[in-house]
Amino acid sequence: MPELPHWLMIAVRSISFLIILFLLTKWLGKRQISQLSFFEYITGITIGNIAAEVSMGIEQSFSDALIGILVWSAVPFLVGFISLKSKRIRNFVEGEATIFIKDGKVLEDNLKKEKYTIDELMELLRKKDVFNVSDVEFALLEPNGTLNILLKKENQPLTPKVLGLKVAQEKETQTVIMDGKILNQPLSASGHNQGWLRTELEKLGVTLDNVFIGQVDSYGQLTVDLYDDKFQTPSPQEKPLLLATLKKCQADLELFALETGSVTAQNMYTKNASRMQGILDKVTYLLKE
Template sequence: MPDWLDVVVRSLIFLIVLFLITKGLGKKQLSQLSFFEYVTGITIGGIGAEVSMGLERNIFNGILGIVIFAAIPFLAGLLSLKSKGFRDFIEGKATVFIKDGKVMEDNLKKEKYTTDELLELLRKKNVFQAADVEFAVLEPTGDLSVLLKKENQPVTAKDVNIKVAPIKEPQTVIMDGVILDEPLSTVGRSRRWLKTELEKQGVTIENVFLGQVDSYGQLTIDLFDDKLQVPPPQEKPLMLSTLKKCQADLELFALGTEVKEAKHMYSKNSEKLQEVIDKVTPILRG
């Protein structure tokens, strides 16, 4: 076998082996490496590259070395689940950088972080002033978790006592011009409904790059042609307008009748409908 072909075969074999091993170790190997897993990953890559290019080396010995280095973090992970002390030693502990609004300079020095690096990590969390932070901790993975002071936190619906309807994840019903029946049935819609909604917007399924239905049953689409503009969904604004019109009609009926019972009925129902409008307006405008 020519040397170049031998390198190709070895590289393909190691690519498959490394993929299977990484797949077996789990997603943590990709996103949250500990010191131990970081060193192991470098070593495994080095073994794979060395044996792939070193034609005089036995390929099976290289695979055996990779399996051994892959088995070590796997076993370490099992021990970490059972022993917190071992887990702290292998993965490390979180380090507090800001506590009660005060920067912990000693902890910064301990982790070999400068003030500039701390400010950089804060900017990545969209925090541009350290005085806005109540608590910040450096996780073992190297990521900084930040808790803003209460007065600097975004206002939520709960803070202003506004009740909002629960929101479910949107369902993708069209992808690359193809209808996806399973997500469509999940939201209780049919192909006929989908085609009707597309006709309202003047587009065909073949022109739709991505189509999604939200928890309110509204269809939003993105077309292959980026120059074409698609109007936003109008279901919620139309519903709000209809409710307001009904409430206004009830008030007119109450003013236009001389029958006491009817006037009372119209006025009472107008008030009830106004209460409903006040509750659903934040939802229908959102």
């Protein structure tokens, strides 16, 4: 069998290692590419160097390189598996979080331990939209280098829970149209069918093949982005119409209470008008555009 040309041999080896590294990365899991520990960082560099060296060096043994890559891939997998069982090993391999700020005060010794300057700390805080150290209750440097902070109670943003408001549970937004094609599984997950979707598109005055992406939010409202950016789709009116209907019902109840000559009916209308106002207070911000 004739020997392959030099350039073709390099191409074959490179493609082979690309496929091998891809499969090994899939085997190791998404965590290996999202959060690298010290150990995983070293392993990744070494595997990459082995693959690059053997891809370009024809004289290098392909099988020897493959064994080396498999060993360097298997070790972090085994260490990760053992780390799941032992917190002590996990702390040793992956490291522990370090407290940088506590009760609004910077812990200088911990900064020095992790070799961070105050300028670097302030940069990390600004990335979290925090400009004043005294606003921070707690700040932790995670093993992967991410700074997580907890603001003091008075500096935290208001939430419906703090205000004592009950809100509807948010559902995942479903992408039901992509590149002008209907995606049946997400459409079914949103609780709708193709008939409903085509009706909504007719309301917006757009055709399916002109839709680049279409999504259904947790309220069952369809929004679309079109290939033709100059075309303006009308704003959805379902929520504003519902809000207007509720307000009209509340106003009608108050009007009936004023017009009736029966004390019993007046009390009933007044009581229900008050209940309707309570409902409006809870849902108005949800139904406003």
